[in-house]
Amino acid sequence: MTTIRTARLLLRPARSDDLDAIHAVLSHPEATRWWSTPPHEDIEQSRTWLEGMIANTAAGAADFVVEYQGRVVGKAGCWKAPEVGYILHPDVWGRGLGNEALAAVIDHVFATKNLDALTADVDPNNAASIRLLERLGFVRTGEAKATWHIGGQWMDSLYYGLERSRWQMRREG
Numbered sequence: 001m002t003t004i005r006t007a008r009l010l011l012r013p014a015r016s017d018d019l020d021a022i023h024a025v026l027s028h029p030e031a032t033r034w035w036s037t038p039p040h041e042d043i044e045q046s047r048t049w050l051e052g053m054i055a056n057t058a059a060g061a062a063d064f065v066v067e068y069q070g071r072v073v074g075k076a077g078c079w080k081a082p083e084v085g086y087i088l089h090p091d092v093w094g095r096g097l098g099n100e101a102l103a104a105v106i107d108h109v110f111a112t113k114n115l116d117a118l119t120a121d122v123d124p125n126n127a128a129s130i131r132l133l134e135r136l137g138f139v140r141t142g143e144a145k146a147t148w149h150i151g152g153q154w155m156d157s158l159y160y161g162l163e164r165s166r167w168q169m170r171r172e173g
Contacts, residue, residue: 001057002112004064004104009097011064011076011104014053018065019043021072022050030090031074034123038151053079062109066101068092076101078109083119098132106136107171110164120160121147130158137170138162 004011014022023046025031032039040046056079057063063077066088074088076098086102106118120138122129138160146154 002062002108004108006100006104008068009101009104010067011101012067013057014050014063014065014075016050016054018072019047019050022046022065022075025072025074025087025089028090031087034126034129034155035087036148036150056080062105062113064101064105066097068097073097074101076105078105078113078118081109081113082115082117083121084109085120093128098129099135102132102136106162106167110167115164117161117163119162121157122160123148124156124158133160133162136162137166139166 001013003013023040023043026035026037026040026046026049029039040049053063053075061078062081063079064075065072066074066076073092074086076084076086078084084102084105086098088098088101109115109118119141120133122133124143139162140158141161142159144157144159147157148155
């Protein structure tokens with residue numbers, strides 16, 4: 001199983017003993033404000049989610065838990081390629097960790113998968129994620145209304161893409 005080290009992070013496959021840390025992220029209302037599900041109400045929801053992540057990674061997905069200072073603080077990767085996704089606990093927001101984690105994931109995916117591009121789906125109100133994607137070179141490719149039904153409310157989507165050639169050019173120059 002692949003692990004990735006950055007200057008401050010360890011990205012590694014999820015394990016069952018990550019449950020409490022993952023639940024702390026997925027049950028946090030601020031962390032899940034623009035996530036694809038409402039905050040997890042109980043640890044069993046997080047257990048099911050984590051088991052799916054573990055199985056998917058074992059099947060070849062490039063999906064990682066993110067450790068910072070020895071603590072699991074979120075996840076970053078491709079649950080289902082070519083779409084990237086990430087979530088971090090609000091306690092570590094504003095430190096550039098999302099940028100660091102996602103850049104490492106992008107490097108890894110383009111080095112190991114035969115993909116010409118990556119995609120991302122972001123809520124139009126999630127300004128921080130939009131800035132992060134654009135800082136990494138993603139460009140907006142479209143939008144759609146009422147794409148996610150979360151907690152009884154319809155949410156919209158902005159779609160972003162990052163071509164391999166654009167990523168390589170940014171990394172080289």
